[in-house]
Amino acid sequence: MKTLKFDVFGRDVLVIWGARGWEVYYPGDDGKRRPAGDIRLPPNLPEAELARHLDDLCHEWARPGHDRVKLLD
Numbered sequence: 001m002k003t004l005k006f007d008v009f010g011r012d013v014l015v016i017w018g019a020r021g022w023e024v025y026y027p028g029d030d031g032k033r034r035p036a037g038d039i040r041l042p043p044n045l046p047e048a049e050l051a052r053h054l055d056d057l058c059h060e061w062a063r064p065g066h067d068r069v070k071l072l073d
Contacts, residue, residue: 006051008058010066015050
């Protein structure tokens with residue numbers, strides 16, 4: 001299972017490759033994660049396209065200082 005963490009316009013988002021394809025979660029301060037039902041990713045989306053796709057889906061979250069989607073370590 002592969003897990004990627006993105007900064008989506010100032011909001012942390014986890015993208016996990018699972019049995020059903022890409023699954024998206026919001027990490028909580030308590031170590032738990034909540035499903036991000038408002039973000040759907042196509043199961044066949046290449047990993048290299050995740051940031052661009054998240055940018056397209058969530059562009060309304062953009063604001064000064066958080067004007068792009070970034071892959072975090």
